[in-house]
Amino acid sequence: MRLQAVLALIGCAIAGRAFGDEIDYLSQVKPLLASKCYSCHGALKQQAELRLETRALMLAGGDSGQVVVPGSADKSRIVARISAKEDERMPPQDEGSLLTADEIALIRMWIDQGAKAPDEPAPADPRQHWSFQKPVRPEVPGVKNAAWSHNPIDAFLAAGHERHGLVPLEVAEKHVLLRRLYLDLIGLPPMREELHEFLADDAEDAYEKVVTRLLKHPGYGERWGRHWMDVWRYSDWYGLGAQVRYSQKHIWRWRDWIIESLNEDKPYDRMVVEMLAGDEIAPSDPDTVRATGFLARNYFLFNRTTWLDSTVEHTSKALLGLTLNCARCHDHKYDPLSQTDYYQMRAIFEPHQVRVDPVPGETDLDRNGLSRAFDNEPDAPTYLFVRGNEKSPDKSQIIAPGIPSVLAASDFNPQPITLPAEAYAPGLQPFALADHLAAAAKRIEAARTSVNAAKQQMQATERVAAGKSEKPRTAPVGEFVLRDDFDKPNPDVWEAGPGEWKYTDGKLVQGRAGAGLTSLYYRTRSEHPNDFLATCKLTVTSAAGLGSAGFRFDATSSRDKFVYLSVSGSKVQIAHGMSPNYTYPRDAKNDQPFKKDVAYELTIRVQNKLVNVAIDGKHAIAYELSVEREAGRLDLVAYDASVEFDSVEIRKLPPDAVLVLAKPPPSIDVARAALIAAEKSLPAAELHAPALQSAFAADLAKANESVDTAALVRDAALAARRYEFAQAEQAVAKAEYEVAAAGSDKRAAAEKSLASARAARDQAAAKLEEPGDTYTSLYVSKRAANGMIDEATPRHGPYSKVSTGRRTALARWIASRDNPLAARVAVNHIWLRHFGQPLVASMMDFGLRTKQPPQHELLDWLAVEFMENGWSMKHLHRLIVTSRAYQLRSSLLAADESTRQADPDNDYYWCRKPLRMESQVVRDSLLHLAGVLDAKLGGPTVPPASEDTVFRRSLYFTHSRDDRAKLISMFDDADIVQCYRRTESIVPQQALALANSKLALTMSRKIAAQLEMKLGEASNEQFIAAAFETVLLVPPIAEESAVCLAAIKQTVATLEKLEHASPQPRARENLVHVLLNHNDFVTIR
Template identity: 45%
Template sequence: MVCCGWFVCVSHTPAEETSIYQSKVKPILHERCYACHGSLKQEGDLRVDTAASAKRGGASGAAIKPGDIDGSELLTRVTSTDMSVRMPPEGEPLKPEQIAAIKQWIAEGALAPEDEVPESDPHDHWAFKTPVRPPVPTVGNVEWSLNPIDAFVAHKHEQKGLVPQPLTEKRLWLRRVTLDLIGLPPTVAEQEAFLADTSPEAYNTVVSRLLDSPQYGERWGRHWMDIWRYSDWWGLGAEVRNSQKHIWHWRDWIIESLNTDKGYDQMLREMLAADELYPNDLDKLRASGFLARQYFKFNRTSWLDETVEHTGKAMLGLTLNCCKCHDHKYDPFSQVDYYQMRAIFEPYQVRTEALPGEIDFEKNGLPRAFDCNLEETTFVHIRGDDRNPDKSRPLTPAIPAFIGGGAISVEPVTLPPEAYLPGLRPFVVEAYRKAADQKIAAAKAAVEAARSKVTEAEKSAVAVATSPTPEAPAMVIAEDDFTKDRPELWEQRDGQWKYENGHLIQSVTGPVRTALRLKTIPPVDFEVRLKYVPTGGEMWKSVGVNFDVNDKGQEVLAYLSSVEGGQKAQVAFKPTGADYSYPGEGAQGRAVALQLPHELILRVRGTLVNLIVDGEPSVAYRLPHDRSSGAMELITYDAAAAFLAFELRTLPLSIALVEGKNAVPPTMALTPVELAQQECRIAEKSLALAEAELVSLNARAAADQARHMTRPSEGAVTLSQAAALAEKQAAAVHAEVELARSELSLKQATNEQRPERQKKFDAAEAAAESARAAIEKPGETYTSLVGALKTLENNLETEESRRKPFPQTSTGRRTALAKWITDPKNPLSARVAMNHIWSRHMGRPLVPTVFDFGRKGSLPIHPELLDWLAVELVEHGWSMKHMHRLIVTSRTYRLSSSNLSASEANLKVDPENRFHWRANPIRMEAQTVRDSLLSLAGDLDLTMGGPSISVSEEKSRRRSLYFVHSHNEHQKFLSLFDDASVLDCYRRTDSIVPQQALALENSELTNEVAEKIAARIKAADPTQSESDWIRRSFQIVLSCEPTAEELMISASALNQLTQLGAEAKHPNPTELARSQFLQALLNHNDFVTVR
């Protein structure tokens, strides 16, 4: 080869002379320079992917001059401190040792192999070409192959000189495939049935049974939840900042889709665009939880960045996020490509859809995606900075052209009326009517109570001391001894409530308030008696009663606090739009000891509040503001407590209350009769309001139906006018209610309060007059029923904007993307899916970089096998069950995982088992460990679906994937065994740490499991021998028979454990020893390993 500079011509370049280039210089150039000066891009017309091209140079001349350190432009650039000149221009400069290696190479003549090949053309990269089914190889041992998978694997064995291990024994295969497909160990009965089945179809029969099991969807649902980043919502307190409430509907959709063998392509289409493809199908709309999960409240750019990144990684195996700030360094994707991909998602937002039977979106609802900002424009963010968009160049949605995308055919979607106006759905209208009927019923009861109070007050007023009129006794409105669940009485709002040992236990602690809401609205004047035991808390340990709770944010609290050094009784309140107030006059320091029962008596008459604690008068306080009727709740704040008894009753006038020290004599005191009459008028007006609201509701529903569900007509105009009138009439009644309340407030005002309350009264009077006037010209405009609630885009969005009707069209962009991703010609989608499926069956992916199939990623270990599997998936309707069956019935899958008898050639040629000459032992995932324990104990609750279970419910026996899984909350046991990260988890990490062994040995869960397994074995055969008992233990826990040596050691261990128990005077040392022995088996490596 001819070298430039001062060197003479040589005819060969020995390997030892080029070793520094091969071992040090070329890797540096590959890592730091190829991105801009390789096959992908040649900035300045320079390539450095071969020494020859570097010597030829580019626009600035030769980059390398052999032997001339000072004259080599490459060295000048990499050592420069001038950022306008330095190379590489981004990231850290080259390290001193890297520069030294380049200097040495140049000084020694910049020698390189004569046959050096330049970097391959990106167009030739394997992953960017549509997979074509390769021919199944012919192998020497034809009988070894049970299906084409085996032929590909055996072909590699023959090429590499590898000898596969023998097949594993039937019991271990059964354990492997059962844990693999349903995440639970096989029962002894299943083991025995399989061993007894000697037919050729024995293996297929097992696989069919497992794939038909509902637990298959749960097992593989958790796998895909990892890949698709499932997460329950998290934020600060009750504020949702990430993901969405009720996202569990998406989890249930994943499970159901897998169980019905919905095609993988169809699952992707629904996740990306169900709202456009199936806008009225609530079952399919659950799939768009994939997009709802990406929600981030505080930064729209971060939200969309994650959407683009994880759509690329999860569905395409591409690191598109690497070209957000600049062109991709390794793959042929530009920064413009990134933002055109973002443009596909730019219009989408998230909303919560009402579901049958519920219109309270806090209780339930379907989080889903929809296109909201149809005209939103996408721009390139210069250097990735969203504060610096390039507004000179608006972008259209597109897919990177290099992988067969480019400009996509986008067809706007005209949505059906129920999609853009969900309040049209019949079940939504019915739910509103039901709520209105309940409100009317409650208002009628309030009127009856108010009229009774008027009668009682009038009787008291005319009574004479010598012949008193008997006063109406206190009427019990609600009472509970908390021995059982009373869903007709209470609604659990927040916290973790459960009935245990005849009490109601609330166990959530920390800086959070929990509430149990009474379904009956209390009367204005009432008495509450609450008995409870405070059992713990981190600091405040507060328990009490919350009343006058309304949707305006108002409430009054009466509680006891067991805080160390500051125990007290307290009355506090929260006015509309203000913070909580804890007045000193409303507090009394007093002992409220933990672990002891306490009784709180709360008496309220008008604005006067009295507390009696453990039989002693405690607090007398007059609220400084008017009260508004509202709900009552039992509350805790940072307190665990056991509730023993509750009683709510009316407060007779004969019970005198102590005036608060903060009270000021009113200037216009009302007599008890006048007060009762005024309150009765308010109750009657409130009933009229509830009835008017039902009329308005029906009128608006009828108008919506006429305007949107049928062709507009004169009838629609008439109905719109009627709806507008009914809504304004209801508004006028509402204004009358507020005026009556303001009037009462004014009459109860002190001299100090009177000016401010007079202003409020005048404003209420003006509002009532305005509302009455509006009835004269109702028009045709009215408010439609709210059937969905838009998620806050940011802190500036108003409640009003969240409830507006949604756009009547959708852009169709996500539909176009979904169709392209699931097109059989797409080079990536099927490969990525099969790589994940193969990895979870075989313990190792075919492409190790599971989310990067680009040029920076790893090459496939079995490229032909991967392509064959990808084509097989597509040609069989993207059926994952078909692919599971192929894999787990292959001979490759049935190989033993042992390497004890492996040939030296195997261990030398393929020590990491990349070519599957044996099965890979796989450590159980966190969920499988816990679920297997419960299953072995016969204690696993197989109830499927529903809201996520609080992590505080450690005694829950549901499957582990149903626990809350978020950035803020993790189930403790699962966290010990490498649970999935919610930020991304394309491949679980494995660790073996002492805490795992301690959990399996000492946790309450494993102790219970061991005892229950022992009890099950005994119940099945109380008279069995010790040897039979040991064999059955091995069969249950490890799905295998003990060897003769294991049998002997186990018998000896049991004997020693029994002796120890007897010496400790345990009442049943034999049962104790067996339970301890089972704990040891549960801590065995063969339990947590799938072999």
């Protein structure tokens, strides 16, 4: 005790010197209590009925009586508790950091000095925080200058101007407004012709007509789709190789849903419901179900808790503006959100999982599918994790689903939803059976092809054994599949891929030249036959890099086989893989020279895996593919080359066609074993379809609770046993072939495999006698793995027949008119992206740390207006962009100095803030002004490596942690972890990117060429004026025109000295490139 007293006296002495003679409560004590004590003894929570926010509350004490005795620290319980040993000490362990010796000494001295503090009112009940109150439409204020206001937005802002003596700027010039409007609404700048049309329109509604037209423009959905993709954390899948670790494959379908929903002005409340519960409200509608990509995007392979934490956190932040994640380990330190609130929200999502369902026309889920959410375990319990540690669940009680109590409403009432059969058993969708039967038919065709190939091989072997030389016959003429002489476009047959494809003088021309262009292709819309002959006449007109042209077959989104002739490489080659990572087998090429501007006839014959290539009718290559064949389409390809295709023909290859073999014929025994194996593959292929059909009929009867289920089940079981026996016989035949073909070192292993195959066949034969009642259903869907161990387990369903309805209840509560947060949060996001600064500064936190904003009445008016007009975002956009406030100038040169000093942060919107284009808008604007932007909406993601050659809008490129386009990333692209508001940086690399990137240079040349074509024989002065209007949407002033004219003349003179072929066009291209690097190009004024 003596030692403690001595230490306390020493502490007081130190404190006296450190803190001075008089302790100031407001600056020294209150901040300390706020950081250490208020979370448990404040307005949010009053443990032991004790509050410490004011002196009066401290003197009132709690359940244990008075805690502060003015003038006596030794008699004050608060000092005893903050100085106690571990079990009694406050704050408790893990509830916050303990007070230091100096901090304890400070509180002791303050109490000993009489615990002096000013009289303060008790803090308000946090549940009465402004954002937790339902928005009510305030009365539009009257203002002195009523003529200034275009609509109620202006009235609210004008009232603030008058109240604070602020003088707003004038309305911006027409060309500035037009560019601002285009870039804000569709993310593309207006063209020069659109500028002139707008400037010439003197009608009072000229501006409103542009607004109407742009809100109907398809680019609106793409522009605002990218904004909401930021907020909703869009990310394509990424992982290791084919292993999905984050997000889901085919998540682009959710992106397309966002774009389409915005373009059709789907109500925001409906969008919220579809994203959270599309699988519950419309389980049979894939167009709605794809919206649940919002949830699928949160998938994380390695930890289910991390996955659900992200779901709870970002659902709360994005849709409610609440940092509910801060209550995962303990009650929220600032907001009236308890730890139980957090786990009640988690319980809403606890049953849900994600899976990939099939889409019509595709049976390979890796190639195409529908990523979606569903309730996989309706009865999965939720436990509160002690201190947020998933290894310490409190299993004494199961947490029921619910919403934060501070926002609790009676309409949160989850009701289980009985799902239709096709929702819990996707294999029962009619197209699923049709697609798998089509695949089975192709398998039969492939088996027949294998039989024919094996017969030909046998015949060739017999001829060699008889001493006859093998002479391949010319392949007989087969049935035409396609013939095109390219006299005119044929869009029903062909689909243009990357490149500059056009029809000229009876030729199909790919006009883009240069190295590093990767593969540019023109693709058939239909798949080609498995065995086929294809011929094309082509001319390479320019070559750089690889300088190649030819065919790709079996072409899919991920793989193909490539046959080409190379001018630069002096060879004809067969390759396989995916551009640009092809495999080039050494025995699949023929070295020979090829020249530019010379026409060649390239012919390929494909029979199963055997490929023959001929140039101008002369055999060049015979090669046996080392990879499996796939159903795919045929491409005409140019690789680092401009090419003219004169004609193309595709024919079926007749079964009796004899091709040049890639290898010497095998022995008679091996050839005979190969033929038997091929023949056994045919019944296995033929019996697959009946097994599929019988299983589908039985499953459908079960789903419909048909009385004939037993008979259908028996039929399905018998069909399954027959198919299994045929597969077993095929396996035996294949094993016998392996024995025949094996060398002495591998024969023992091959014979062991053969014995196993024969035993399996005997078992399959026995089951034919008693087929039982088991069969394999048509499994077409795949659930995401719950961790790496789960990856090895079957995850194909069928799934739960009931969905909990929890997510529907949550979604309807969020989208309710009674929810105080949802409309405010949405309005704030939309306002931010129009004005560059939000009404509420913290985009994702509307809690107690966020004070009522200066424009709270405007926020509430807009929130109510939004809801009362059907949650229409287009209505809100129109209201905002037609306001005078939106149309104000952004230049501060004309600003009133007193206004700038009174409101330096523009809280009252007396001017328009200049904004830097987002990354996607920079790239899209380059393409748009050059006239090459591909306006196609939606579709699979585009590889970032193609950003210089594929001219789709930037939001269609892969966007993930590991893979994104370089130019787009340079200008502050969206962070996939969290991006409620884009950052805006200015770094030298951005200037270098626009100055040196291949895309910027290429687009500069195209813009200049377009201008020269439109202007005709124009003077340099006319070209300069047109270039300024095209790139910056404003004519040059006299000084600018003079400087540019001098630059063009100087550049021309320099290039002429260097004997450049086109000095004048190149000088003009340089001018355009300079303007694209002007600050006003990347700035939205």
